Amino acid sequence: MTPDVGDIRGAPVIIGAGVAGLMTALHLAPHPVYLLSPTRLGTETSSTLAQGGLAASLGADDSPDLHLADTLAAGDGLCDESVVRRVANAADRAIENLMDLGVAFDCSWDGTLRLGLEAAHSRRRIVHAGGDSTGRVVRALIIAVRRTPSITILEGMEARRLIVENGAVSGVVAAKGGQAIIFPTRRVVLASGGIGALFRDTTNPAGSFGHGLALAACAGAELADLEFIQFHPTALDVSHRPMPLVSEAVRGEGAVLIDECGHRFLCDTPGGELASRDVVARAVWQQLGTGHRVYLDARQSLGQKFAKRFPAVTRHCRDAGIHPAVEPIPVRPAAHYHMGGVAVDAADRSTVSGLWACGEVACTGLHGANRLASNSLTEAVTTSLWVAQSVAAAPAGWQCPRLVATAPPRPDPSSVRHAVSNGLGVIRDGQALSDTVETLLPIAVRNTGASDPALIALMIAIAALRREESRGSHCRSDFPTRRAQARSSRLTLASAMTVAAELSLRPAERSA
Numbered sequence: 001m002t003p004d005v006g007d008i009r010g011a012p013v014i015i016g017a018g019v020a021g022l023m024t025a026l027h028l029a030p031h032p033v034y035l036l037s038p039t040r041l042g043t044e045t046s047s048t049l050a051q052g053g054l055a056a057s058l059g060a061d062d063s064p065d066l067h068l069a070d071t072l073a074a075g076d077g078l079c080d081e082s083v084v085r086r087v088a089n090a091a092d093r094a095i096e097n098l099m100d101l102g103v104a105f106d107c108s109w110d111g112t113l114r115l116g117l118e119a120a121h122s123r124r125r126i127v128h129a130g131g132d133s134t135g136r137v138v139r140a141l142i143i144a145v146r147r148t149p150s151i152t153i154l155e156g157m158e159a160r161r162l163i164v165e166n167g168a169v170s171g172v173v174a175a176k177g178g179q180a181i182i183f184p185t186r187r188v189v190l191a192s193g194g195i196g197a198l199f200r201d202t203t204n205p206a207g208s209f210g211h212g213l214a215l216a217a218c219a220g221a222e223l224a225d226l227e228f229i230q231f232h233p234t235a236l237d238v239s240h241r242p243m244p245l246v247s248e249a250v251r252g253e254g255a256v257l258i259d260e261c262g263h264r265f266l267c268d269t270p271g272g273e274l275a276s277r278d279v280v281a282r283a284v285w286q287q288l289g290t291g292h293r294v295y296l297d298a299r300q301s302l303g304q305k306f307a308k309r310f311p312a313v314t315r316h317c318r319d320a321g322i323h324p325a326v327e328p329i330p331v332r333p334a335a336h337y338h339m340g341g342v343a344v345d346a347a348d349r350s351t352v353s354g355l356w357a358c359g360e361v362a363c364t365g366l367h368g369a370n371r372l373a374s375n376s377l378t379e380a381v382t383t384s385l386w387v388a389q390s391v392a393a394a395p396a397g398w399q400c401p402r403l404v405a406t407a408p409p410r411p412d413p414s415s416v417r418h419a420v421s422n423g424l425g426v427i428r429d430g431q432a433l434s435d436t437v438e439t440l441l442p443i444a445v446r447n448t449g450a451s452d453p454a455l456i457a458l459m460i461a462i463a464a465l466r467r468e469e470s471r472g473s474h475c476r477s478d479f480p481t482r483r484a485q486a487r488s489s490r491l492t493l494a495s496a497m498t499v500a501a502e503l504s505l506r507p508a509e510r511s512a
Helices: 019-030 064-074 083-099 136-145 211-218 249-253 279-288 303-309 311-319 374-395 413-423 430-443 451-466 493-511
Strands: 013-015 033-037 152-155 158-165 169-177 180-186 189-191 229-236 256-259 294-297 327-338 339-344 353-358
Touching: 013 152, 019 033, 019 083, 019 339, 019 374, 064 083, 083 136, 083 327, 136 152, 180 451, 189 211, 211 279, 211 339, 211 353, 211 451, 211 493, 229 279, 229 311, 256 279, 279 294, 279 327, 279 413, 294 451, 339 353, 353 374, 413 430, 413 451, 430 451, 430 493
Parallel strands: 013 033, 013 189, 033 152, 189 353
Antiparallel strands: 158 169, 169 180, 229 327, 256 294, 294 327
């Protein structure tokens, strides 16, 4: 039985309600649209937890060309320059658009936007809301969405499968309260976030385990650059999950990384604490691996000003009994952002007709092998407009899907976290990756709650195993150098399962 969700059959379905999903829905107005959120709006999204800001070349000494250059440098050869240029050129208008929607960004005494500095940026260009409380952006967008009559908000609704007929999307199988619901539609937008919750140590909410990637993969879509996972170097080293983030902006204000003896171990690294995230994360990882503790010390740079400048970080620290104005903050790397995702074109269309992807779940080519800080929210805001324009221009026809499916089990990533954390961490090697594939394959093929998370983790492990080089966030101890030519990786579910099956046969072949 299908509950009453309004008489707008065939309307686009947006899966996910972070910045990307909310903005896409707003841009589609006044066209009717369904917005599916597994939780109440504003809860359990990476956008809500964000402490960084949005990167845009708004300073008098800045330009889109400089933003472009910094993004390309961080992306380590894998950025799509045309995409980077397009986003950099649109970023200032995206900030204006958010302000029009009620987002209150931090300003200086004269009313101009206050611009922060973050790692690998050559200029101050990070716009914040509430210091390190950029999640306020989401709250403003939620108010705007709730006021928009064309948007049908379905909270507590989980998409479980896409229905595909003749190579095109024809519906969404969702679930609410144990009941399977089918939305007939030929237009679906994935805006479901990232994959951090596949790891033990993560800054992502529990729902960010690659759910959108699993939907796309099972629908036959091509995924790209899955091996590139950004580990934020300074997550607060506490026991609860998700781990609170100690914003990169803290280092932008002069905080330094030290060990338990007070030694600053990044002194000789170009860029120091503001080197690219992959460089800093590996340095912290290596310190921890040799038995040291790592701390972020803001006592000299901020001192008593810390609480006013970083209220959210201060709150998290004090909850853990840490007072950052007078003592260093314990930190460690944590899975934070996925540069890989659903392979999309310039209009964010996937390789499956009727399926778009926006935000972290998409691989647009903006981030390359290593995301430049605060480019993610900028990407979500800018590309959501292009997605909406493409969706609005697509045929709206629909028919009741011939395939009537029951919803698969609710995904649960808990049983794969040990294998993922051990094999797909900051520094990887071929043997550990092969072992990870062998562990995940039998879980992925079972029809259980762990199947979808295991499926995506398996595809990531295969992509990492096949990339025999170190580039950006992907570091192989057995292939420490970078190849001369940068190549994007592509993978489908079918090709991944073929590779996994071949790998699983090799031990038996050796013993025969």
